[in-house]
Amino acid sequence: MEEILSLKKSFLKESKSARSLAELQQLRVKYLGKKGLVTSKLKTLSTISPELRPACGRAVNEVKRYITEELRKRETLLKEEEHKRLVLSEAIDITLPGKFTPFGREHPVNKVLSEIIGIFVSMGFEVEEGPEVELDYYNFEALNMPKDHPARDMQDTFYISEDVVLRTHTSPVQIRVMERRRPPLKIIAPGKVYRCDADISHTPMFHQVEGFMVDTDVAFSDLKGVLESFIHSFFNVETPVRFRPSFFPFTEPSAEVDIGCTFCSGKGCRVCKNTGWLEILGAGMINPRVFEMVGYDVDLYTGFAFGMGVERLAMLKYSIDDIRLFFENDMRFLRQF
């Protein structure tokens, strides 16, 4: 009888310290399992004298019921505690401020670049690209600028080696495309270019959009028409446009194209140096020497070409007076576009 009662006591003590369902299961095996303490007691009943047997039997069964019931209660309790812990750990405090995810936006240079491309694509031009690390041959030689040609001085070139440069303009794409394809061609070539130059209106890397058209009878008037359409679309239909004679080795005749100053509407100011005009691009009729370099029949084909600086156009459009602002990554500047 005493042994039976002490079983109950020891179970009580152990069950209090059981902190997990696994520990409870161990207790169940220890007391109620096939070889458990209570089960063994039941088995020894037959060795007890017949007078004491019923009382002992009742006592063991009572302890067994008690332990079974106690285990059930502890199990429910532990499960509830676990559930509470889980709910608490997963709870979201909806009164806390949300996490701020800043949105990026298109860089003003890319924005203007896409706009320029969009206008020319709407006029039927195709987009082609060329490498930024370029052979001297494509950057200069094939564009009618042989070694030691004084026109090379205008472009402060980064040399990689004697024959390899960082392209100083997008004009070499003209050559690469014409070597591969036959006219009719209506192409624009946007991209990065590099010059060893840095001040308020120059950065060592900037963007250009090259354009050219080659066919059996492309005339200077086509060039004027295309560029005027572009300028009126990019700036404003009322923006005046003027062509000024100039020189580029790869075009003949060559022109520089000005627009009425966007800062003073042509009245004359500091930006346009009181001329009322701003230079925005170079252009001309493709020099037959260039056609010869790519094996085109110079009696059959004519073409025009032009090249413009993207940052310069962006500066004029948004009245920005320092080109370096584009590349300093000051959020206060970039957020305005």
Ligand code: DAH
């Ligand atoms: N490549 C010239 C430059 O970067 C710009 C240019 C002028 C391009 C006249 C042309 C052109 O295609 O016809 O200074």
